Amino acid sequence: MRLLYSPTSPYSRKCRILIREKGLQSRVEEVAAHPFDDSPDLLAANPLGKVPALARNDAPAMVDSRLICEYLDTLSEPRWTPASGPARWRVLRLVALADGLMDLTVGRRIETSRDAKLRYDFWIGRQERGIARALDELEGDSGAFANATDLGSLGVAVALGYLDFRYPESAWRDGREALAGFFERWRVRPSFQETEPPAA
Numbered sequence: 001m002r003l004l005y006s007p008t009s010p011y012s013r014k015c016r017i018l019i020r021e022k023g024l025q026s027r028v029e030e031v032a033a034h035p036f037d038d039s040p041d042l043l044a045a046n047p048l049g050k051v052p053a054l055a056r057n058d059a060p061a062m063v064d065s066r067l068i069c070e071y072l073d074t075l076s077e078p079r080w081t082p083a084s085g086p087a088r089w090r091v092l093r094l095v096a097l098a099d100g101l102m103d104l105t106v107g108r109r110i111e112t113s114r115d116a117k118l119r120y121d122f123w124i125g126r127q128e129r130g131i132a133r134a135l136d137e138l139e140g141d142s143g144a145f146a147n148a149t150d151l152g153s154l155g156v157a158v159a160l161g162y163l164d165f166r167y168p169e170s171a172w173r174d175g176r177e178a179l180a181g182f183f184e185r186w187r188v189r190p191s192f193q194e195t196e197p198p199a200a
């Protein structure tokens, strides 16, 4: 299998960390692909033109990091998503919240990168307020996932790393000591260090 990824994409990073954590490196080759290049390779794997995409040998490619992570999770034990019960919903809720936090941060990055004349403060304000609310929610919930290694906590750690990369002025650690401690435990893992985005 081949994972088409971009080194700056947080969605790609989730998949790349999971590959390392689950010992799947020999089964998944990582191939860098910039989505804006519209390479035939990427478009063949993902008609949406986005990374990540997982090209499989005898089966259709998988698109969207959430689906790709769920699929990769089935390939080795232990599972990073509980099979059933309240624990499953706790993890999937966290996955959704973390993906939403990434969506807002990516959206803000796109908006703030525009030419000043084209920038829309309305959207930047909405995105920044959504980011702050999501962080407060995660700080409040952090007791439930502080020491977890599952798809939910992985997503939250990647979303926080992406804030450091693209929105450091958010100073997200201020007043959120539990979340900062949680991130520190993830930050030192080899899977996290090996997938650090290049300097901005």
Ligand SMILES: N[C@@H](CCC(=O)N[C@@H](CS)C(=O)NCC(=O)O)C(=O)O
Pocket (backbone or CB within 6 Å): 006, 008, 009, 010, 011, 035, 036, 049, 050, 051, 052, 063, 064, 065, 066, 099, 106
């Ligand atoms: N929901 C998707 C989001 C993927 C996504 O938006 N990737 C960005 C890179 S961070 C991309 O490929 N953007 C190119 C584009 O939107 O044209 C996922 O979780 O995989």
